[in-house]
Amino acid sequence: MVKETFISNQKIEKFIRLVEFFKKEHNVEIFLAEISGKRWSYVAGIKSDSLLPVQRIKLNEKYGLVITNFGNLQIEKQFEVIREIRKVLEIDI
């Protein structure tokens, strides 16, 4: 589930635990992607089987989140999810 990245393995492990929690609690599936131009490459997290369109959220120039079922959450909850992930990965806005 984990590829070599510039984010430490420790942070990635925390990220994975967090997204597993979000999946269980909110039924959202999230993975971390490395951004290279238009290419978003899977790094770690939950890959969805759903055919529904994903939401892509840039964390910074290099990393983003690819999320399924995000629209099912209230806006405040969405912000909370992103905040928690940023904290765990130590990626500031």
Added chain:
Amino acid sequence: MSVAYKIEEFIKENEIDLFLDNGKDFIDEEEIERLLIENRNPDKHKILDIISKSLEIDRLEPEETASLLNVEDKDLWEEIFKAAYEVKKRVYDNRIVTFAPLYCSNFCLNNCLYCAFRKDNILLKRRRLTLEEVKKETEVLISLGHKRVIAVFGEHFLSDIDYIESVLKTIYETKVGRGEIRRVNVNAAPMTIEKLKRLKEVGIGTFQVFQETYHHKTYKNVHPSGIKSNYRWRLYALHRALEAGVDDVGIGALFGLYDWKFEVMGLLYHTIDLEKKFGVGPHTISFPRLEPAFNTPFVQESKYKVNDEDFKKLVAVIRLSVPYTGMILTAREPAHIRREVLKLGVTQTDASTKIGIGAYSDRASEQELERQQFMIGDTRSLAEVIKELASNGIITSFCTAGYRCGRTGENIMKLLKTGKEKWFCKLNAVLTFREWLDDYAPEDVKELGEKVINKEIEEIKKELPEVYPTFMKYYNRIKNGERDLYF
């Protein structure tokens, strides 16, 4: 132009050794020859079992591919051809993805006997596009409706990684109205891992390097000098790409250099080694045939040229052997061949193709052999090709969704093998074809295009009822002028 260079500037032996198995590369010629001999006169039931395996989207073993290659019975070949079409439909649905090649530079340090770009071909007009010219070429392609490009480069200091990087950036940055290129694949010389990382950083789609021939002795004969004379440096080019994180790679062989059955086996062994070492096979397999090239007598003299019937066979066998891979049939082939071979499992084709350096913006209708790598067989426009596909009920796709959603490398493999990816293919084919119909389609194509698109939408409604409402929202947003929505 004579250029002095050191081989060590280009080739890192440790980046070959990294991937060898006990000092050997994965092409065991004795093994391949043995399998081809031992599996002659295959039993009909064995062949039918092999076909069934392919239909389960299960990659074949070398012995199975050797058996297919040795089929002589015409009826069995019809079964193989039918199965090839069915495999493609199961994995990629009823769509053909289209793209355009963009030849950027024909300077080359190598001396491949079959290629008009070889350095000893002093009659060839050499040219490298400036970035401004790359932009102009891209604008023409965008104005036709293309969304996908393969940028092609000779192996030379003038088309080094700095140049290739700049070209990709230029292509991606070029816009014409609502149009843009959303995926740039690259066909270039093998590179070091460090240079490949730079291609990844700039957002490359697929990195393609064709082995040309997997037969060691033939390889040496047709690549007598230059960096390309190193068989293993080329053989492991895509291993290095995967190591660098470029996880969509394209392999290929140039059919006509050596025995076509051997080359099909070579492609399979290449696939198997990539899977073994990285858990992922090639994103695409290409199978160009030798074509006439300017001032290149080798092509006329080759005794291994592949006739049309054998060409159909090799395409179908590749399809069955690696059921999940994309397969690219280019405009090298004349229209009547493309028509037949497209039904044998092909997933991608090009159109409105010009391969002269700067040829798109020169707007010349004739091919200019003195600056092309070879002769093009099918010069039809994108609209003409789309029209013909539509008249056969096939939708043209400009999809670039996968690599923007993390569906690449081993992440897409599972989706392809389980038949899930084909639904993404279907949805995105309709959305991108809608864009093309609205922005670029000539009147005589529109009616046929609407018929095809309506048929696809009906199938989506029936097969994907849970996705249909969201799909129709996206579809209507595109009809109302939004662009680049995808699943």
